[in-house]
Amino acid sequence: MPLPSRDEAMALLHEWVQDPRLLKHLYGVEACMRAYARKYGGDEDLWGLTGLLHDLDYERYPTLEVHPRKAAEVLREKGYPDELVYAVLAHANYLQDQYPRRSLMDKALYACDELSNFVIAVALVRPNRSIHEVDVQAVRKKMKDKRFAAGVNREDVIGGAAELGLDLDEHIAFVxxxxxxxxxxxxIAGTGSAVPAEAAE
Known part of the structure; x- marks a missing residue:
């Protein structure tokens, strides 16, 4: 079967997800996955839809017992390819015994998941709420503050870069x-004229 279109994926997404914060997270991971697909010569649409849909079930089933197994079940029923379904399962660390990350797409999804959320959080506390005020140094500085974006697992951020074989700073800059x-x-486009990240420290 051909890969469903992004419009079809968006229709499915909005059927399952209403939380604006979760939607932004998924759009962010999609953007990162598309960028990594271009970097590694992957199928940009396949990688992008993997990022867009990886937390499809999280709003309804945010428990370890169900997420992301329910998402995988729904995506399989909807005719999404096996490699997309596998990557969705493999992004969960607690399922690594059953679904170890094998492909670059699997590893990129894991690497982008937590870090994209963290970078967005950093952008939102810059003076103009702008991604253009964020640099690697700003992200590194906030990573040391355990109270900031406390829900983001720093070990996953570090481990994600390592699984891709990337230096953490290189991965942060890419995201x-x-x-x-x-x-x-x-x-995170900004509320006014953006200032350089170093000036916003």
Whole structure:
């Protein structure tokens, strides 16, 4: 079967997800996955839809017992390819015994999941709420503050870069750039004239 279109994926997404914060997270991961697909020569639509749909069930079933198994079940029923369904299952660390991350797409999804959320959080506390005020140093500084975006697992951020074979700073810089084209959609385009990140420290 051909890969469902993004419009079809969006219709499914909005059937399952209403929380604006979760939607922004999914749009952010999609953007990062598309960027990594271009970097690694992957199928941009396949990688993008994997990012867009990986937490499809989280709003309804945010428990370890169900998430992301329910998402995988729904996606399989809807005719999404096996590699997309597998990556959705493999992004959960607690399912690594059953679904170890094998492909670059699996590893990229894991690597982008927590970090994209963290970068968005950093952008939202900059003076103009702008991704254009965020650099690697700003992200690193906030990672040391355990109270900031406390729900983001720092070990997953570090481990994600390592699984891709990337230096953490390189990975952070890549994610920052990947999020810029969708900044408006994510609410991090800025409220005024952007200032350089170093000046916003």
């Amino acid at each position: 920052i750039e990947a999020l810029k084209p969708v900044a408006e959609q994510l609410g």
